[in-house]
Amino acid sequence: MQPRxxxxxxxxxxxxxxxxxxxxxxxxxxxxxxxxxxxxxKTRKSGHGLEFADHRDYSPGDDIRxxxxxxxxxxxxxxxxxxxxxxxxxxxxxxxxxxxxxTRGGGKLRYAQQIGAALAYVGLANLDRVGLTCMSRRSHxxxxxxxxxxxxxxxxDFLRSAPVGGATDIRQGCSRVAAQSQQPGLTIVLSxxxxxxxxxxxxxxxxxxxxxxxxxxxxxxxxxxxxxxGLRGDVSLLDAEGGxxxxxxxxxxxxxxxxxxxERFCRQLEQSCRSRGIGYVRANIDIPFDDxxxxxxxxxxxxx
Amino acid sequence: xxxxxxxxxxxxPWFAIGATAxxxxxxxxxxxxxxxxxxxxxxxxxxxxxxxxxIWRQFRRIFSWLIQIMLLALVGFALLDPKPTTWLHEPxxxxxxxxxxxxxxxxSDTREGERRIDAAKHDAVGWVRTLRSMDRALVxxxxxxxxxxxxxxxxxxxxxxxxxxxEPAFGEADLPRALALAEHAVRDQPGPRxxxxxxxxxxxxGAEALTAxxxxxxxxxxxxxxxxxxxxxxxxxxxxxxxxxxxxxEVLTEVSNLGDSRAAVLLDIEAGGVxxxxxxxxxxxxxxxxxxxxxxxxxxxxxxxxxxxxSSVDDxxxxxxxxxxxxxxxxxxxPLKPLDVTLVTDRNDLFLEAALLSLDDHIRLQxxxxxxxxxxxxxxxxxxxxxxxxxxxxxxLPRVVPETHVVFFDPWxxxxxxxxxxxxxxVTRPFLTEQLRRHPLLDDVVLKDVxxxxxxxxxxxVGDTVLVRSLGEPLAVLREREHATLAIGFDPRQSDFPLRTxxxxxxxxxxxxxxQRSPGFVASAPLGQSQELLxxxxxxxxxxxxxIRVLTPGGVAQDTPxxxxxxxxxxxxxxxxxxxSLDGTSVGTTVxxxxxxxxxxxxxxxxxxxxxxxxELTVMTPAPPAxxxxxxxxxxxxxxxxTIIALEWGTYHRRLTV
Numbered sequence: 001m002q003p004r005x006x007x008x009x010x011x012x013x014x015x016x017x018x019x020x021x022x023x024x025x026x027x028x029x030x031x032x033x034x035x036x037x038x039x040x041x042k043t044r045k046s047g048h049g050l051e052f053a054d055h056r057d058y059s060p061g062d063d064i065r066x067x068x069x070x071x072x073x074x075x076x077x078x079x080x081x082x083x084x085x086x087x088x089x090x091x092x093x094x095x096x097x098x099x100x101x102x103t104r105g106g107g108k109l110r111y112a113q114q115i116g117a118a119l120a121y122v123g124l125a126n127l128d129r130v131g132l133t134c135m136s137r138r139s140h141x142x143x144x145x146x147x148x149x150x151x152x153x154x155x156x157d158f159l160r161s162a163p164v165g166g167a168t169d170i171r172q173g174c175s176r177v178a179a180q181s182q183q184p185g186l187t188i189v190l191s192x193x194x195x196x197x198x199x200x201x202x203x204x205x206x207x208x209x210x211x212x213x214x215x216x217x218x219x220x221x222x223x224x225x226x227x228x229x230g231l232r233g234d235v236s237l238l239d240a241e242g243g244x245x246x247x248x249x250x251x252x253x254x255x256x257x258x259x260x261x262x263e264r265f266c267r268q269l270e271q272s273c274r275s276r277g278i279g280y281v282r283a284n285i286d287i288p289f290d291d292x293x294x295x296x297x298x299x300x301x302x303x304x
Numbered sequence: 305x306x307x308x309x310x311x312x313x314x315x316x317p318w319f320a321i322g323a324t325a326x327x328x329x330x331x332x333x334x335x336x337x338x339x340x341x342x343x344x345x346x347x348x349x350x351x352x353x354x355x356x357x358x359i360w361r362q363f364r365r366i367f368s369w370l371i372q373i374m375l376l377a378l379v380g381f382a383l384l385d386p387k388p389t390t391w392l393h394e395p396x397x398x399x400x401x402x403x404x405x406x407x408x409x410x411x412s413d414t415r416e417g418e419r420r421i422d423a424a425k426h427d428a429v430g431w432v433r434t435l436r437s438m439d440r441a442l443v444x445x446x447x448x449x450x451x452x453x454x455x456x457x458x459x460x461x462x463x464x465x466x467x468x469x470x471e472p473a474f475g476e477a478d479l480p481r482a483l484a485l486a487e488h489a490v491r492d493q494p495g496p497r498x499x500x501x502x503x504x505x506x507x508x509x510g511a512e513a514l515t516a517x518x519x520x521x522x523x524x525x526x527x528x529x530x531x532x533x534x535x536x537x538x539x540x541x542x543x544x545x546x547x548x549x550x551x552x553x554e555v556l557t558e559v560s561n562l563g564d565s566r567a568a569v570l571l572d573i574e575a576g577g578v579x580x581x582x583x584x585x586x587x588x589x590x591x592x593x594x595x596x597x598x599x600x601x602x603x604x605x606x607x608x609x610x611x612x613x614x615s616s617v618d619d620x621x622x623x624x625x626x627x628x629x630x631x632x633x634x635x636x637x638x639p640l641k642p643l644d645v646t647l648v649t650d651r652n653d654l655f656l657e658a659a660l661l662s663l664d665d666h667i668r669l670q671x672x673x674x675x676x677x678x679x680x681x682x683x684x685x686x687x688x689x690x691x692x693x694x695x696x697x698x699x700x701l702p703r704v705v706p707e708t709h710v711v712f713f714d715p716w717x718x719x720x721x722x723x724x725x726x727x728x729x730x731v732t733r734p735f736l737t738e739q740l741r742r743h744p745l746l747d748d749v750v751l752k753d754v755x756x757x758x759x760x761x762x763x764x765x766v767g768d769t770v771l772v773r774s775l776g777e778p779l780a781v782l783r784e785r786e787h788a789t790l791a792i793g794f795d796p797r798q799s800d801f802p803l804r805t806x807x808x809x810x811x812x813x814x815x816x817x818x819x820q821r822s823p824g825f826v827a828s829a830p831l832g833q834s835q836e837l838l839x840x841x842x843x844x845x846x847x848x849x850x851x852i853r854v855l856t857p858g859g860v861a862q863d864t865p866x867x868x869x870x871x872x873x874x875x876x877x878x879x880x881x882x883x884x885s886l887d888g889t890s891v892g893t894t895v896x897x898x899x900x901x902x903x904x905x906x907x908x909x910x911x912x913x914x915x916x917x918x919x920e921l922t923v924m925t926p927a928p929p930a931x932x933x934x935x936x937x938x939x940x941x942x943x944x945x946x947t948i949i950a951l952e953w954g955t956y957h958r959r960l961t962v
Contacts, residue, residue, distance in 0.1 A: 100342035108342075194343040223342055236336040239344030246344065247336055248351045249364075258350045265346060 014156040021290050022121045055079040090185030091123045091130045094177055098136040098168040099241040100194045111285040112190040112218045113159045118293050120155045132158055135173030138166025167241040171198030174206050184210040193217050200272045214279035221284050224262050227255040306437050309385025322376045330369045378945045382938035387437025395438035397493035399486035400428050403502035404447045406906045409472035409627040412531035421472045423529040424501035432463045446482035448475030474831050476906040479510035487522050498524040504911030511912040534563030535626025537907035541609050541633035553637050554598040557609050561587035562908045568621040570612040573597055605637040606880050630907045634880050634898040642668040643819050646689035648677045650697040655802030659811040674699040691818045709788045709818045714795035716760040725781050725791040728761040734774035745813045749806040759794035828898035834872045842895045848888030855882040875899040
C-alpha cells in the first residue's frame, strides 16, 4: 500500500473555527495556571534565574556574587543563594498515523491531529519548544522543535502533509523519537495503541530515556464496542493494517467478547502506564477535542 | 391422514427440482462479507476463544441445508393438502340438491344483479367449504331432469367445479324425484344430511315434496333464495293453416303476466328472421292475454314468438320481463300435404270426377277402373288411398275394400256388397225430406227438391250419423269408426243432384271432412323429460317405422326407437326438433315439431309453499358451520414454514439487520 500523503479531510482539519477554539483554549489555560505557573517552565536545578529558590553552604569556588551577605552580617554563616533556573520545556507530540487510525473514515486520526495541534498551540503560546512526529511502521516524519506562537501554522502544515498509512508499531516509533530527541522532555503519544506487544514497551522505552511520556489513547467507541454496529453473521475480517483475512461468525456473544477484550486491553495499558508514572488519558472521538484538552489541563496530567 | 391436493406423482418432480436447486446453491461457496477492522489481533484472540464451537460451525451449513430441504418438504406437504383423520370425529354425508329450474334464472334479492341460481350456488359453495376430510357430499341438480352431477366424494375441488357448472334449465324442478334420489344416496351413509337450495317457486308436487322433507328420517334442510316475482312469459303458441286458404296461416300466442304489477311488453312474431308482426300488450297482474295474428304468409314453416321490452312506458307499468328463457316460443306450420283420393268408377260420372278435379290443389286424385278394383290383392291405388270413392254405377263393387275412409254411392244396387252399412229397403223416387244441416258434410249443401229415380234406405247402428232421410228412412249414413264410412243410398247419375250447385260443395265437404279426420298435427310439444308422441300426429306415416332420428335445436342427432307408431321425445330445450324416419314406408321423410317451455307453473316465480309448514324449515340466512380449526391443515403448515424462515433469518442470516 502506498503511503498516503494527506490525512483524511486535511483541508478541513484546521479551519477558522478550529483556530478560534485554540484561542479560547489559550485564554482558558492562562486563567487556570495563573499564579501557579509563569509561562516559563521551572527546573529543579539552580541556576541564574531571578526567583530565589534555596540556600546552601558556601563551598570554595562558588561565585561570591551569590553569597548572601545579609545572613553573613547577621549570623556570620556563609550561605550561597540558589535561584531557580528558567528554561523552556521540550514538548514532543507523537501522532500515530498508522492504518488502524484511518478506519471508519479516519475519525481517530483526525481527532488525534486536532489534539496534537491544540497541545502544540498551547505549548507554543507558553514559549515552549514543540516538536511533532508522525509515525507508523512504514513512515516516520518529524517536525523539529519550534518555538513561538507564530509557528503554529508550520505545525498545521506538517500535520496536513505528513504521510499516513502503515502498520502500528509503537515500540519502533517511540524508539526513534527517543533517539532523535537531543533533550528529554514531555512526549505526548497520540495513538489507539492497537499494538498488543509494543504499545507499553514503546512508552516505557521513552521513560527509560528520561522522557516524560504521556499516552493519549484515541478510541472510536463504535470500534471499541462492535455490538453497536449491528454486525452479524458470517464475515471475513480484514485487518486494516494488512494480513490474512479471518473468517468468523459474529454472534452477539462474540461481539460482547470483543468488547470485553478491548476494554481489558485498554485497562491493562492504563494500569501499566500509571504503575510506572506514565500519564494515560483515554480519548473517545465522540468527545469534543477542546473538552478533552481542558480536562487534561484540569487534571494536571500533562502540564505542570 | 388423507390427501386431497396434489398427487405424489405431481409433486415428486417439483420437489426434485427444488431440492436440486437448493443443494446446488449450498454447494456453491457462500461468499462472506468482508469487514475491515482496526485491531485484527484482538479479534484473533476473541475468535480463538470460541474454538470450542468449531464442530458446530462445520455442521452449520449442513444444518442450514437441512432446514431448507425441510422447508421444501413442508411446502410439498402442504400442496398435498393433508387432512388428518384424527380431526374427524363424526363424518357427514351431505346431499346438496340445487334447484335449476327456469325460475332460478330470475334475479335474487341477495346481491345486485345476481341470479337466484348464483345465490344458491354461493350457498352451496359455503356448504362444501365446511366439509372436513372425512365428510363426503354429492351434488344433485334438479330441473325437468334430475341428475347427480358429482358422486359422493370428499374432493372439494370436484364439488366446487360441479357447482360452478350448474346453470338454470327450462322447465320445472322435479323435486320429488330429486329428494328420493338424495335420500337414497345418503340414507345408509354415516351422518346423512340433505340440503335443498331452491327459490320455492315449484309446482304443487314440489311443494308437497318440500313439506314431506320434514318427515324424512334423514335430516333435511330447505334453504330458500328469494327474489322479485315479476315475470312475463309466453304460455302458449301455435300456428295453423286456414282450411280453405292453405297458403296462409294464423298464429295464436298466449302471453301471461305472472308478476304482481301491471306490465307492458312487445310481442314480436318472426319467421326466418323476418318480422311478421309486432303487438304491444299491457297486462294486469295474473292476466293471460291471447293474441291472434291472422293472414300470415305460410312461405316459411317455422315461426318464432318473442317478448321484447318496451322502450318507454308510463310510470305505473313495468317492463321487467323476468327470466328470458320463457320469453321465446316456437311453432311449426303444418305441412301442406295433398290427400290421396282414389275414385273407383265406371267412367260414366263426369260430374263427380269434375268436382274432384276442382279440388286438385289439395288432393291427389287417382281414378281406378272397376275391373282393376276387383283384383286380388287390391292394387296400390286402393291400398294407399286415404279416401276411396266408389261410384261404380251398375257395376258390382269389390268384395273387400281396404281399411281407409270410403264413400259409397248407391252401395246396394246389387244384392251383395262390401259396404258395412247394410241395406234396409229399396225405394223408388225417394224424397229427401230431412237433412242434418249442422253436419260438416252438409255445410252449404241443400238437398231439398233433389229428384232421385231410385235408391236404397239403410240400416243404422249405434253411433251412426244419419245425414239424409227420406220420409224418416235413412238414405245417407255416416259411420265413424277407426275410419269413416259414408254410404249414400242413391246413384247421382240417377238424380239431378250433380246438376245442382250443392253437388261440388258436397264433394268438397267430404274431402275436407276426411282431411280433418286424417292424422292431426301437433303444432308444439311441451318441454319435458320424456313424453310419448304419435308419429301419425306429427304427419309422419308410421307404417313400418321402427326408428327415427331426432335432431335437436342444438344440432345433436339421436336415434329413437318407435313402437306401434309411438316414440318418446326427450326435449330438454325449446326449439324446433326435426324427426326423420329411418325405415318404413316413410323412410327419409322429415317432419318438424316445435317444443316450447309454455309452462305456467315453471314461469311463475312466486314461492309455492309460503305459509305452509315447509316454510318453517326454511332458514333464510344461516351461516354455514365453521371449521373446527378455522382453516385447512395446509395453512398451518405454511404458517410453520413462514415461522421457520423468520427464525432462520433472525438467527442465522440476519440480513435484515446488516
